[in-house]
Amino acid sequence: MSWLHIMILIPFLYAIVVPFIYRMFTPRIHTGWFVLVVPSVIFLYLLRYIPVISNGDTIIISVPWIPSFGINYTTYIDGLGLVFGLLITGIGALVVLYSIYYMSKLKESLHNFYVYLLLFMGAMLGLVFSDNILVLYVFWELTSISSFLLIAYWYQREKSRYGAQKSMNITIFGGLAMLAGFIMLSMMTETYSIREMIRQTDIIYEHSLFLPAMVLLLIGAFTKSAQFPFSIWLPDAMEAPTPISAYLHSATMVKAGIYLVARMTPIFGGSPEWFWLVTSAGLITLLYGSFNAVKQTDLKALLAYSTISQLGLIMSLLGMGSASLYFGAGDEASMYAVAVLAAIFHLINHSTFKGSLFMVVGIIDHETGTRDIRRLGGLMHLMPISFTLAIIGGFSMAGLPPFNGFLSKEMFFTAVLNASDMSIFSMESLGLLFPVIAWAASVFTFIYCMILIFKTFTGKYKPKKLEKEAHEAPVGMLVPPVILSSLVLIIFFFPNVLSQYILKPAMAAVLPSYSQPGEIEIKISAWHGWNTELFMTMGVVVLGTFLYLYLKKWIGIYSIYPYSMTFNNFYNQGLGKMEDMSVSITKSYMTGFIRDYFVYIFSFLIIIVGGAIWYLDGASFDTSNNAPVSIYEGVLIISMFTAALTVLFSKSRLTAIVAVGALGYLVSLFFVIFRAPDLALTQLVVETVTTALFLLCFYHLPEIRKESVRVKFRITNLIISIGVGAIVAILALSANGTRLFKPIAYYYENSYELAGARNIVNAILVDFRGIDTMLEIFVLGIASLGVYTLVKLRITGRDKG
Amino acid sequence: MKEPNDIILHAVIKVAVVIILTFSINLFFSGHHNPGGGFIGGLGFSAALTLLFLAFDIETVRQNIPVDFKVLTAVGVLIAVFTGIGGIVFGAPFLTQAFNYFDLPVFGKTELATAVLFDVGVALAVIGTSMSIILSIGDDH
Numbered sequence: 015m016s017w018l019h020i021m022i023l024i025p026f027l028y029a030i031v032v033p034f035i036y037r038m039f040t041p042r043i044h045t046g047w048f049v050l051v052v053p054s055v056i057f058l059y060l061l062r063y064i065p066v067i068s069n070g071d072t073i074i075i076s077v078p079w080i081p082s083f084g085i086n087y088t089t090y091i092d093g094l095g096l097v098f099g100l101l102i103t104g105i106g107a108l109v110v111l112y113s114i115y116y117m118s119k120l121k122e123s124l125h126n127f128y129v130y131l132l133l134f135m136g137a138m139l140g141l142v143f144s145d146n147i148l149v150l151y152v153f154w155e156l157t158s159i160s161s162f163l164l165i166a167y168w169y170q171r172e173k174s175r176y177g178a179q180k181s182m183n184i185t186i187f188g189g190l191a192m193l194a195g196f197i198m199l200s201m202m203t204e205t206y207s208i209r210e211m212i213r214q215t216d217i218i219y220e221h222s223l224f225l226p227a228m229v230l231l232l233i234g235a236f237t238k239s240a241q242f243p244f245s246i247w248l249p250d251a252m253e254a255p256t257p258i259s260a261y262l263h264s265a266t267m268v269k270a271g272i273y274l275v276a277r278m279t280p281i282f283g284g285s286p287e288w289f290w291l292v293t294s295a296g297l298i299t300l301l302y303g304s305f306n307a308v309k310q311t312d313l314k315a316l317l318a319y320s321t322i323s324q325l326g327l328i329m330s331l332l333g334m335g336s337a338s339l340y341f342g343a344g345d346e347a348s349m350y351a352v353a354v355l356a357a358i359f360h361l362i363n364h365s366t367f368k369g370s371l372f373m374v375v376g377i378i379d380h381e382t383g384t385r386d387i388r389r390l391g392g393l394m395h396l397m398p399i400s401f402t403l404a405i406i407g408g409f410s411m412a413g414l415p416p417f418n419g420f421l422s423k424e425m426f427f428t429a430v431l432n433a434s435d436m437s438i439f440s441m442e443s444l445g446l447l448f449p450v451i452a453w454a455a456s457v458f459t460f461i462y463c464m465i466l467i468f469k470t471f472t473g474k475y476k477p478k479k480l481e482k483e484a485h486e487a488p489v490g491m492l493v494p495p496v497i498l499s500s501l502v503l504i505i506f507f508f509p510n511v512l513s514q515y516i517l518k519p520a521m522a523a524v525l526p527s528y529s530q531p532g533e534i535e536i537k538i539s540a541w542h543g544w545n546t547e548l549f550m551t552m553g554v555v556v557l558g559t560f561l562y563l564y565l566k567k568w569i570g571i572y573s574i575y576p577y578s579m580t581f582n583n584f585y586n587q588g589l590g591k592m593e594d595m596s597v598s599i600t601k602s603y604m605t606g607f608i609r610d611y612f613v614y615i616f617s618f619l620i621i622i623v624g625g626a627i628w629y630l631d632g633a634s635f636d637t638s639n640n641a642p643v644s645i646y647e648g649v650l651i652i653s654m655f656t657a658a659l660t661v662l663f664s665k666s667r668l669t670a671i672v673a674v675g676a677l678g679y680l681v682s683l684f685f686v687i688f689r690a691p692d693l694a695l696t697q698l699v700v701e702t703v704t705t706a707l708f709l710l711c712f713y714h715l716p717e718i719r720k721e722s723v724r725v726k727f728r729i730t731n732l733i734i735s736i737g738v739g740a741i742v743a744i745l746a747l748s749a750n751g752t753r754l755f756k757p758i759a760y761y762y763e764n765s766y767e768l769a770g771a772r773n774i775v776n777a778i779l780v781d782f783r784g785i786d787t788m789l790e791i792f793v794l795g796i797a798s799l800g801v802y803t804l805v806k807l808r809i810t811g812r813d814k815g
Numbered sequence: 816m817k818e819p820n821d822i823i824l825h826a827v828i829k830v831a832v833v834i835i836l837t838f839s840i841n842l843f844f845s846g847h848h849n850p851g852g853g854f855i856g857g858l859g860f861s862a863a864l865t866l867l868f869l870a871f872d873i874e875t876v877r878q879n880i881p882v883d884f885k886v887l888t889a890v891g892v893l894i895a896v897f898t899g900i901g902g903i904v905f906g907a908p909f910l911t912q913a914f915n916y917f918d919l920p921v922f923g924k925t926e927l928a929t930a931v932l933f934d935v936g937v938a939l940a941v942i943g944t945s946m947s948i949i950l951s952i953g954d955d956h
Contacts, residue, residue: 079909087903691850695842699858703945706865710953771914771930772848779852780930780937781912787933788895791940795888798944802885805951 016075018089021056022143025136028052029129036125045124046114053106053135060099067096068515070522074145074209084206090145093519097358098142098273100516101365102266106135108494112373113257115491116380127167131261134160138266142273146206147196154192154234157270158185161262165254177250180585184237184247192234192274198227199281212280212526219285228282231274232291239271239325242299243581249318256376259314260369268325269361275332276357276524283525284339286438293433296330297451299323304458308465308565309572313375313385316462317368320411323455324364327426331357334433334448338525349432351525355513356425358520359538362512363410363418363505370498371407371466374400377491378470383481387465392475396484399492401471406499412463412558413456413551418505420551421538427452427547453550460558461565509538613734620737623745633744636751646687654680667712675705692775821870828870835863843938847926853934857941864946873954884947891939898933 028049036045066073076088091099110131117124137156144150159182166178200206202221203214211218218224235241240248248268252259262268275292282288303323310316335354341347377400378393379385394401406417413423430452434445477483486492505512522528542548561568577583603614627633657680660673678701685694771777779787843856867876902911914928 077903078907079903692852692855695850696855696858699855699862702862703858703865703949706862706869707949707952710949714952771928773846773850773852775850776846776852776934777930779854780933784899784912784930784933785909787937788892788899791892791895791937791944794940794944795892798888798947799885801948802951805954 016077016089017059018073018075018091018143019077019087021059022089022136022139024056025052025132025139029132029136032128032132033125036128040119040124044114044119045128046110046117049128049132050107050110050114052132053103053110056139057100057103057107060096060103063091063096064515067091067093067519070519072523076145079149085148086146087149088145088207089143090209091143092523093516093521094273094276094358094523095142097362097516097520098266098269099139101269101362102135102138102142105261105266105365105369105498108369108497109257109261112260112376112491112494113255115488116257116376117255126163127255130160130163130167131258134164134262134267138270141270145208147200147208148206150208151189151193151196154238154270155186155189157267158182158189158238161185161251161267164258164262165251167255167258168253171253173250174253177247177253181247181251183589184244188234188237188244191230191237195227195230195234198223198230202227208277208281215281218281224282224285225287228285228288229291231278231282232295235271235274235278236295237271238274239268239329240299240322241271241295241326241329242302242322245299245303245322246580246582246585248322249315252312252314252318256314256372256379259317260372260376263318263321263372268321269328269365272325272328272332272357272361275329276354279332279336279339279354279524280526283336289333289337291333292336293330293333293448296326296328296333297448297455299326300330300455301451301458302326304455304462307462308458309569310462311387313378313387313390313466313470314372316387316466317372317375320459320462321368323459324360324368324411327455328357328360328364330452331360331426331429332524334429335524337433337436337438339527340438342527347527350429350436351521351528352425353429353432354524355517355521356422356429358517358524359425359509359513360419360422362516363422363502366498366501366505367407367410367417367419370403370495370502371411373491373495373498374404374407377487377495380491381482381487382484384479387469389476389479390470391473392471393484394471396475397471397486399486399496403492403495403499404467404471406502407495408463408467410502412460413554416503416506418502418509421506421509423456424542424547424551425538427550431546449550453554456550456554457558457561460554461562464558464562465565513538609731613730616734616738620734620741624737624741627741627744627748632752633748634751635747644687647684650680650683650687667715671705671708671712674708675701678704692773824870828866832863832866835859835866839863843934844931846934847928847930853937854941856934857938858945860938861942861945861949864942865949868949868953873950884943884950886943888940888943888947891936891941891943893936894939895933895936898929898936901929 032045032049035048039045039048063073073091074088076086079085079087110128113127113131117127134157137153137160140153141150141157144153162178162182165181166174168174169178199211199218202218202223203211205211205214218227237244248263251263254262279288300323303319303321303326307316307319307323310319331353335350335352335357338347338350338354341350375385377397378390381397382390382393384390410417410419413419427449430448434448436445475484518528603610654677657673657677661670661677664670664673678697682694682697682701685691685697766772768777768781771781839856839859839862842851842859843853844851846852846856864876864880867880898912899909903909905911912928912930912933914926914930916926
């Protein structure tokens with residue numbers, strides 16, 4: 015346990031305390047002030063690692079978790095993880111600060127909000143600092159779950175629930191695919207450690223599972239990072255409160271997929287499949303997102319589509335950069351390696367300008383009551399600071415100087431131009447497409463940025479269409495976007511500080527051939543001559559301005575494409591069909607008669623267990639070791655027979671229950687005779703409690719009556735019951751006759767020395783196999799909740815209709 | 816409806832419950848070396864509580880034992896998990912248990928084991944589960 019591990023655990027531990035803080039201080043102090051401490055402290059703590067990492071070192075600390083399976087909680091810090099860690103906590107702190115002013119402390123249930131937020135933060139930190147893929151997977155799904163909770167934060171609204179469910183469906187589907195990919199990877203390399211896998215890339219390349227594992231992993235990454243066609247969840251996720259949108263859907267969670275692709279590049283990169291899948295998914299998403307953003311009328315929806323497109327941009331850069339691994343090291347490799355640098359650079363830039371834009375939109379929403387572009391306008395004079403912030407963020411997103419988006423945009427153009435010259439991966443014929451798509455997408459990006467800025471802030475102020483009188487936001491709400499916007503400017507003027515300390519180590523993590531500092535010389539500069547990139551940018555500005563001014567003339571093309579052909583429609587239709595189908599399937603076998611369910615269960619038991627015994631030739635009767643049957647045992651057996659038969663032929667339910675109870679007590683007597691006092695005690699008490707339960711249920715049951723059933727049905731029942739009896743008897747006898755393994759007690763003969771327990775049963779339960787017991791009580795707890803909901807909620811359900 | 820007046824039942828059960836509770840607590844603590852343990856101790860405990868619920872009506876017992884058994888289940892599960900995490904804090908694998916011998920004033924040389932804490936979790940979960948199942952069925956009119 016190191017400080018590093020504790021740091022990742024802090025958000026989780028703090029989340030437990032938050033409800034108590036909320037209850038203690040609520041009307042007086044906003045809970046957010048207490049939460050603000052967490053990301054700030056972690057951010058400062060992480061800053062310490064910058065000098066270490068920029069020297070080319072990495073840090074790895076392992077804590078055994080389930081060492082017998084090779085599952086250890088290994089935290090690993092390298093440049094890539096550090097970039098993400100700083101983003102998560104840095105933007106996290108700003109978002110929390112912003113949320114203090116955004117979320118009303120009186121009207122909102124803040125304890126829920128901050129608990130989910132902290133869960134999410136911890137999950138993201140765990141995700142980016144894990145070296146073990148299973149641990150990574152656990153955190154990955156935890157981000158999906160916590161973001162589900164956050165999106166559904168206003169769960170009274172139907173749209174919030176819809177958006178939350180949609181994001182959960184899609185990202186968890188991707189997560190499961192990714193898990194399968196991880197399992198394949200660990201089968202190939204026989205390790206769960208990512209660093210170990212990177213060392214074994216040769217084995218992975220040769221393996222037949224190479225392609226399936228890659229595709230499954232990419233599905234996980236693409237769903238999380240909202241790549242086309244999985245992007246449909248992101249616009250609906252905008253139902254979350256704006257601080258959440260700023261945090262999850264611009265700065266962190268959606269970038270988890272980018273992180274995964276970057277992390278896996280050393281393993282899969284350099285192969286044509288990886289290059290094509292990642293790059294083309296990225297470019298298509300880029301074009302699709304920017305094209306669709308233009309038609310949006312809701313500011314947040316516009317930003318959602320712009321996030322989709324920007325994520326596509328980063329993704330395509332990672333894809334193009336992965337070609338560098340094909341060349342190993344050298345001039346040609348470093349030419350493509352720049353793409354990876356640009357990817358990480360744009361990742362940081364995007365977090366700064368998009369975070370600030372989301373906050374500005376939140377301010378507009380908060381101060382005017384609407385986000386609809388058609389109702390807004392002329393806010394420039396009323397909200398001058400927000401207007402400035404919007405200009406900085408929007409121009410940066412559009413890729414204009416003097417903002418950081420310009421730098422990474424130019425590097426993006428360099429990368430696509432380099433890629434179009436590439437002579438590998440059959441790029442000769444398709445290479446020209448890359449710059450064309452990139453340029454077209456940039457034009458649309460320019461247009462929607464202009465819409466965002468000028469439709470909202472210029473033009474005529476229409477107070478009648480607004481719900482509130484517009485005015486500037488309180489200072490506290492402006493501080494976080496001001497910080498982010500100043501970063502936008504600072505990064506533009508001093509990009510090489512960032513590049514030296516943050517970008518290069520991160521690039522070295524993605525492309526291990528550059529693991530030594532100073533091996534690749536990259537200077538990011540705003541001015542690099544009259545080159546093709548600059549002309550492309552100028553073309554974007556000219557055509558973009560032209561199209562923006564004549565927007566009304568061509569906006570009609572968006573209505574050509576029918577809704578019925580969109581993926582959203584497929585998703586909704588598919589979900590509806592699936593529900594109908596499962597209802598009809600369920601109805602066909604849920605008859606409401608318990609005897610029918612027994613028929614299903616027992617027939618499967620006969621088929622599976624009986625089939626296995628028959629197939630494996632498992633029936634064997636070994637009587638050589640049997641002890642003689644004593645008189646007590648004989649008596650017990652006869653009594654049990656009688657009790658069992660009584661159950662069968664009893665006319666009243668009460669008799670049957672009592673007979674079953676008697677059977678149970680007799681079994682416990684058997685345990686006494688065979689010297690298993692623990693089992694005997696347990697059996698006795700269980701029997702008592704279940705009999706009491708039976709009697710309770712008895713109250714609700716109708717009178718027992720002779721069921722008039724068809725003869726055919728009765729014969730089936732007879733066959734099944736005889737079959738079950740025979741199978742169980744054969745199983746019990748064969749279990750005694752076959753000894754494949756040593757008896758379990760053999761392993762625990764030294765229970766007193768190891769666990770200090772003379773009672774071996776108890777030592778096994780709580781000590782040697784504690785995880786079994788723990789999971790058992792989990793099951794118990796879930797079962798009790800199940801019974802509770804079945805019994806209690808049934809009544810309200812019936813009342814409803 | 817006429818209220819039944821089961822004086823004998825009430826009197827007997829008041830005594831019996833105390834005996835059963837004592838016994839089940841004894842069962843719980845003796846688990847480490849003798850038959851018993853969290854599961855059986857917890858079940859015994861809930862058997863005693865069930866007796867109470869059978870003899871007196873549910874509302875009366877609820878007023879005297881104001882415990883939400885669903886919460887109790889959760890607390891039990893959490894205790895079990897946290898004793899497991901305790902191992903990690905000391906650099907050992909999840910769910911590692913430890914024990915040692917101490918000289919305590921009244922008991923003399925006594926063995927204290929972290930497994931007992933884990934067992935407390937098990938017992939609470941068992942009590943919570945069985946009682947909430949029984950109560951939710953018994954409560955349903």
